[in-house]
Amino acid sequence: MSHEKNIIAIATPAGAGAVSIIRVSGSDAWSLVAAQFKSIRDKDLLKQKSHSIHLGHITDGDKIIDQVLVSLFKGPNSYTGENVVEINCHGSSYIQQEILQLFLRKGCEMAAGGEFTLRAFLNGKLDLSQAEAVADLIASDNAAAHQIAMQQMRGGFSSEIKALRQELLNFASLIELELDFAEEDVAFADREAFRTLLEKIAKVLRQLIDSFALGNVIKNGIPVAIVGAPNAGKSTLLNALLNEERAIVSDIAGTTRDTIEDEISIGGIGFRFIDTAGIRDTQDQIEQLGIAKTFEKIQQAQLVVYMVDLKKCSEDLAVITADAAALQKLKETYPKKPLLVLGNKADLISEAAVAKIKETITDLSPLSAKEKEGIESLKEAFLNVVHTGALHNNDTIVSNSRHYDALLRAQEEIGKVQDGLAAGLPSDLMAIDIRQALYHFGEITGEISSDELLGNIFANFCIGK
Numbered sequence: 001m002s003h004e005k006n007i008i009a010i011a012t013p014a015g016a017g018a019v020s021i022i023r024v025s026g027s028d029a030w031s032l033v034a035a036q037f038k039s040i041r042d043k044d045l046l047k048q049k050s051h052s053i054h055l056g057h058i059t060d061g062d063k064i065i066d067q068v069l070v071s072l073f074k075g076p077n078s079y080t081g082e083n084v085v086e087i088n089c090h091g092s093s094y095i096q097q098e099i100l101q102l103f104l105r106k107g108c109e110m111a112a113g114g115e116f117t118l119r120a121f122l123n124g125k126l127d128l129s130q131a132e133a134v135a136d137l138i139a140s141d142n143a144a145a146h147q148i149a150m151q152q153m154r155g156g157f158s159s160e161i162k163a164l165r166q167e168l169l170n171f172a173s174l175i176e177l178e179l180d181f182a183e184e185d186v187a188f189a190d191r192e193a194f195r196t197l198l199e200k201i202a203k204v205l206r207q208l209i210d211s212f213a214l215g216n217v218i219k220n221g222i223p224v225a226i227v228g229a230p231n232a233g234k235s236t237l238l239n240a241l242l243n244e245e246r247a248i249v250s251d252i253a254g255t256t257r258d259t260i261e262d263e264i265s266i267g268g269i270g271f272r273f274i275d276t277a278g279i280r281d282t283q284d285q286i287e288q289l290g291i292a293k294t295f296e297k298i299q300q301a302q303l304v305v306y307m308v309d310l311k312k313c314s315e316d317l318a319v320i321t322a323d324a325a326a327l328q329k330l331k332e333t334y335p336k337k338p339l340l341v342l343g344n345k346a347d348l349i350s351e352a353a354v355a356k357i358k359e360t361i362t363d364l365s366p367l368s369a370k371e372k373e374g375i376e377s378l379k380e381a382f383l384n385v386v387h388t389g390a391l392h393n394n395d396t397i398v399s400n401s402r403h404y405d406a407l408l409r410a411q412e413e414i415g416k417v418q419d420g421l422a423a424g425l426p427s428d429l430m431a432i433d434i435r436q437a438l439y440h441f442g443e444i445t446g447e448i449s450s451d452e453l454l455g456n457i458f459a460n461f462c463i464g465k
Contacts, residue, residue, distance in 0.1 A: 006032060008103050009111035010096055011464035017091035022099055023464060024108060025116055029083040030072065032106055036060065037070060050074030058087065060102050066095045080116050081123025114461025118454065121446060128446025128457070129158040132400055135461050136219065143268030144218045148397050157396050157403075158445045160208075164201050165441040171197060172434045175427050191421065198418050205411045208398050212407075214386070215399030217302060221263055221270035222386060225297045227330075228307030229323065233344035237307065237369040238262070238275040241379075267383045274301065303338045303385055304330065308364060310343045314353040320360050327361065338385045340365070342378070347371050402457075406443045413437035 006026030012019070024033060034045035039056040048054060052072050058065045066089045073084040089095055104110065114135070121131045133152035140146040151157065171194050226234045242262050263272040274297045298304055306327055312319045330339060346354060346366035354366050365381070367374025398404055416433040442448030 005109045006107060007111035007115055008100065008108040009116070009464040010100060011086070012091070016093050020089055020091045020096050021464075022087040022089065022096065022103075023111075023116065024085045024087070024103065025078075025080045025082050025111075025119060026108075027075075027083060028107070029085045030074075032103060032108060033070060033085045033087065036102060036106065037068075038064075045070065045072065048072055050077060058089070058099055058102070060098075065098045065102065066090055066092075068099075076123065076125075079125065080119040081125045082119060111463060112458075113463050114458030114465060117461060117465055118458045121454075127155070127158045127162075129161070129400070129403065129444055130155055131446075132402075132457060134465065136399065138462065138465065141263075142218075142221075142265040142270040145270065145399075147268070148215060148218060148399050151396070152399075157398070160204070160396055161441055161444050164204060165438060165445075165447075167197055168201060168434065168438060168441070172431070172438060175431050175434060195418075195421055198414060198421065202411065202414050202418065205407055205414065208396060209404065209407050209411060211396065212398045212401075212404045215397040216401070216404075217386065218269060218397070219399040221272040222303060222382075223272045223274060223297075223301045224303045224305060224382070225274045225301035226305045226307065227298060229309065229319075229326075231312075232307035232309040233369045234275050234307050237305075237342070237344065238273055240369045240372050240375050241273060266379045269383065269386055271382060298330070298334070298337075301337070303340070303382070304334070305340045305342060306330065308341065308343045308357075308361060309345060310354060310357060310366065311345045311348045313343075313357045314349045320357060324360050340378075340381055340385075342367055344369050347373060403444050406440045410437050410440035413440065 004027075006024065006028050008022065008024045011021040011023045026032075030046055036058055037045055037054075037056050038059050039045070039054055041055075043054055043056075045054065050073055054070045054072070056068065056070065058068050069088040071086040071088070073079070073086075075082040075084070078084040087099060089099055117126070117131050117134050120126045121128060126134075130153050133149050137146065137149040137153055140149050226237060228234055242264055261272060261274050263270055265271075306323075308323050309319065313323065327339075327341060330337075341361060341364045343354065343357065343361070343364045343366040345368060347368040347370070358364050365374070365378070367378060369375070398407065413433050413436040417430055417437065420430045420433065439448055443453075
C-alpha cells in the first residue's frame with residue numbers, strides 16, 4: 001500500500017438503505033470533493049472549518065448525482081490523521097456506485113480492507129492493539145465482547161503494556177550502560193529493585209495470560225453441547241432457550257440426526273448451543289453418523305449439558321442405570337469439561353419420584369423444557385460456569401490470540417532474566433533476554449512491527465474501515 005495516495009471507499013454495509021457514507025482520505029481529499037460539490041449556499045469547501053457539515057450536490061459536469069451532506073475533517077484531527085471527507089448520500093446502490101466511480105476517475109484509489117485504520121495507526125492516532133480492537137468492536141455481537149473491545153480501544157490494555165515496557169526499558173538502559181563500563185566493574189542498575197520489577201512484570205503477565213481463557217470464549221462464544229438419550233427433550237430445551245421453534249420436536253426417537261446450532265446472549269455472554277443426536281445403540285446408518293457427530297461436538301464444546309428423561313427414569317430402573325453409566329463415562333473421558341445434568345419433564349412426575357432418581361444421579365437439576373420451568377435458573381447456571389469476575393471488575397482481559405502469543409513469549413523471556421539474576425549472570429547475557437522481552441512487548445502495541453505483520457492484521461478488516 002502507498003500511504004501517499006488519496007483513498008476512497010463506501011463505509012456503510014453493501015446494498016440499498018436510507019443513507020450511505022462514502023469516505024475519502026488523503027492530502028487532497030478536500031480539494032477532490034470540493035471540485036465535484038455544489039453547495040446550496042455557494043460555499044467554497046476549501047474555505048470551511050474542520051469538523052463542519054455542508055449541504056449540497058455531488059455533480060459530474062452538468063449532471064447532478066445526488067443531494068448530500070459533506071462532513072469535513074482537517075488532518076491531523078481526523079480518524080486517519082489525514083484530511084478526511086465523509087459524503088452522506090442516499091442509500092441507492094446506483095448512487096453509491098456513481099459517486100464512487102466519479103472520484104476514482106478524478107484521482108482517488110480504492111481503499112484496501114482496513115486501510116483507513118492502518119493510516120490511523122501509521123499516523124499515531126491509534127496503537128496496534130487499539131487498531132485491532134476496532135475490528136473486534138465491529139464484530140462484537142454481545143455485551144461482553146463489546147465491553148472488552150471498548151476497553152482495548154480506549155487503550156486500557158496497551159497502556160498497561162506500555163507502562164511495563166517503559167519500566168523494563170529504564171532498567172535495560174542501565175544494564176546496557178554497564179556494558180560500556182565492563183572493565184571498571186561498575187553496577188548502575190540496583191539488582192534488588194530490578195528483581196522486584198521482574199516479579200511485578202511476571203505477575204501482571206500471568207494475570208493477562210490467564211484472562212485469555214475468558215476473553216477467547218467471550219469473543220467467539222461459548223459452545224454448549226446438549227446431549228443425552230433420544231427423546232430426553234434436547235430439542236425442546238434448545239427451543240426453550242432460543243424462545244423459538246428452531247429444532248424439530250417429536251415423540252419418535254432419533255428425530256435429530258444431525259447437529260443443530262444457534263447462539264443467544266445470556267447476561268451479555270454469547271452461548272452457542274448445539275443440539276445433538278440422541279445417544280443410543282442403533283442400526284440406522286444415518287442416525288449412527290449423527291451420533292458420531294455428537295461425540296465430535298462434545299469434544300469441541302466448552303460446556304456439556306446432559307439431559308435425563310425423568311418420566312422414563314421413574315418408570316424403568318434400567319433407564320436410570322443407563323444414564324448414570326453414560327454420565328460416568330463422560331466424566332471419565334472429559335474430567336476437566338464442565339458438565340450440567342438436567343432432569344427434564346419434571347412436570348410429569350412427583351417430587352418424591354424426582355428425589356428417588358437423585359439418589360442415583362446426585363447432581364441432577366430438575367426442570368420442564370416444554371413448560372419452560374427452570375429455564376431462568378438454568379441460564380444462571382450457564383453464567384456460573386463462566387468465570388466473569390474479571391469482566392465485572394473491569395479488569396484487563398486479553399481476547400486476541402496474537403497478543404496472547406506475544407505475552408507468552410514475553411513471559412518466557414522474563415523468566416530467563418529472573419533465572420539469570422538469581423544465578424548472578426553477567427550483564428551482557430541478561431541484556432539479550434531483556435531485549436527479547438522488550439521486543440515481544442513492542443509487538444503488541446506496534447512499537448515493533450513489520451509490513452508482513454501489518455498486512456496480516458489489516459487484511460481482515462472490512463472495506464471502508
